[in-house]
Amino acid sequence: MLKAVILIGGPQKGTRFRPLSFEVPKPLFPVAGVPMLQHHIEACSKLPNMKEILLIGFYQPNEELNRFLSCAQQDFKISIRYLQEYAALGTGGGIYHFRDQILSGGTEAFYVMNADVCSEFPLPEMLDFQKEHGDTYSFVIFGTTANRKQSLNYGCIVENEQTDEVLHYVEKPSTFVSDIINCGIYLFTPEIFQHIGTVFQKNQQDMLLEEQSNGWHRAEVIRLEQDIFTALAGQSKLYVYKTDRFWSQIKSAGSAIYASRLYLNQYHKTHPERLAVNEDGGPNIRGNVYIHPTANIDPTAVLGPNVSIGTGVTIGAGVRVRESIILHGATLQDHSCVLNSIVGWDSTIGKWSRVEGTPSDPNPNDPYAKIDSETLFRDGKLTPSITILGCNVNIPSEVIILNSIVLPHKDLNRSFKNQIIL
């Protein structure tokens, strides 16, 4: 019997996703029309032995999360529960804290997945791989190849090329170690808790020596990557399953547009019904486009490629949208043009206005390039990135908003370029 854990983090995480994470927990942000997490859940639900999915995080229970959980349980006919950490316990501390819940019912193996990745989730392949490699107690990391420079932003894995055993693991090194990187998706057997437990005990002892009053808390904070994988490497315990199928992190808002593109492309195989088609009386569709059935779109609008349109969105005559996410309740008035942008919930864009960002796509000429979730500023200047309109932003007619981030509930009255508008 299998279970899956999705690490959803908490409100203090996902700062690179502001201002969008002000309105909705980042794991629920829609990517290719559905909440980021739903892609994980769908992949898990396809495994015949999958008994339960546990979301572990440190968000206060909230309405959005509850609503999502109950919908997802119905849609995928599987038990899904949210387990709240009392504080951020790190990527290993949370699963250790809730180990009884994870193992209850006789779990033989379980997946752990970072919420902020987008992937084809080769879960059955990881299971087969585990059977073929090592013994039945071995653990599997899903890995992929990055380019040398970008590998430094990830967990780096050195493997035995014959056996795929992990020989060395280092998280975000400062010099080049390996171009095989950790994709944030693992397959563990219950034995993993012995290894985490060892670290926990050691932490506890260290705490006692330090005479820290909150020692218990600190001892429970454990990082899978630095504290566990680094130690397991070279112990014939940890293996890397590699694929070069699509995978990306979703750290910045810009990467949500890129991830949407990857998932929309996958819909040809998995969900052709979610892709809009050209039909009489409908808008002109170019490439992959998701339109929620409740959206109201003028037939003279031209959408795509890579456009996702949320519930209740209104799109006027002669509107153009490309490489963008339009969140629910937004209105794009006639002749407006939205490129490489995220338009926040209930925002309005006036006639003939142009909302445009600069894509941060990976270098298309490098097959191993990943998206750079760059920091906002470089040399004191805002780096050109996608344009993001927060919730309930009003853009007047005939202006341009270029490479800018507009915080929620702003009424703009002129053009802006390369600015953060508080």
Next chain:
Amino acid sequence: MKALILVGGYGTRLRPLTLTVPKPMVEFCNKPILLHQVEALVKAGVKHVILAVSYMSELLEREMRAQEQRLGIKISLSHEKEPLGTAGPLALARELLTDSEEPFFVLNSDVICDFPFEDMLKFHLRHGREGTVVVTKVEEPSKYGVVVYEGDTGRIHRFVEKPQVFVSNKINAGMYIFSPAMLSRIQLRPTSIEKEIFPVMAEEGHLYAMELQGFWMDIGQPKDFLTGMCMYLQSVRQQAPDKLHTGPGFLGNVLVDPTAVIGKNCTIGPNVTIGAGVVLEDGVRIKRCTVLKGAHIRSHSWLESCIVGWSSSVGQWVRMENVTVLGEDVIVNDELYINGANVLPHKSITDSVPEPRIIM
């Protein structure tokens, strides 16, 4: 009567338009710049126009032959081998200008206003001296040559080039009327009329200033070309409002050639000139622009403060602004943002131009 127009050189400041067509032939409000002047001169009784040019242009010659016919006047081209400045060309054309005792007009070529030629003649004959300079009021005189003169008589005391402290807000408007006697002051060599001839004439009490009523603009560069267009269209509104286009979707002063085709749901104006054979597709928004002959603007584009060159093509959902000038036959691809670009003829633009620059 006669008039000499200082057409001069290549009109580099109005590039890229003047890479295709000599400056006097560039249409300003759907009429070549030069014809605004020539037609006004003809109305004032001028029968012979001399164009002082420092380069030869077949196009200009051919066009002038046609205009001779149409207007029933004589148009001569006076071609200098080396640029003679603003006074030298008068010496070169001396014979043409002195075959009678009548005064003659001299004009800078790219000045637009309500030409006051009849008033100039009257004023000139009244004071009876050798020269009259038309002056106009400007807000920022420090950029120009300022004229200091007696308010009641108009007698000019002196000229101050680009004054650093305020001396007067009246500047030389580039329009003169002279008596033939004045020509004896000029030799056949490069000479500046403003710097070398006028100060002496003023000193001797031979130069008078006449103040221009109404608008005035030197349209020799794109930014001023557009400002001049706004002023000119406003004066059309006052003098011949029927020439302007009105109706749903038209705002303010808009001039549209009858052969232009305009799509549905466009909003045009204020201050737009649409040339012959221009096509604006559906849903175009355009204000404060000149669109020259044969250009094509595709649907849902937004243009402000641009000059779109002859036969150029602007794609769908293009935003173009901030004194962008497209030369002849430029193609702007769909969905681009063009901010203050100066685009040479026959270029195809495939990437946005977010900051002002020249596209070679």
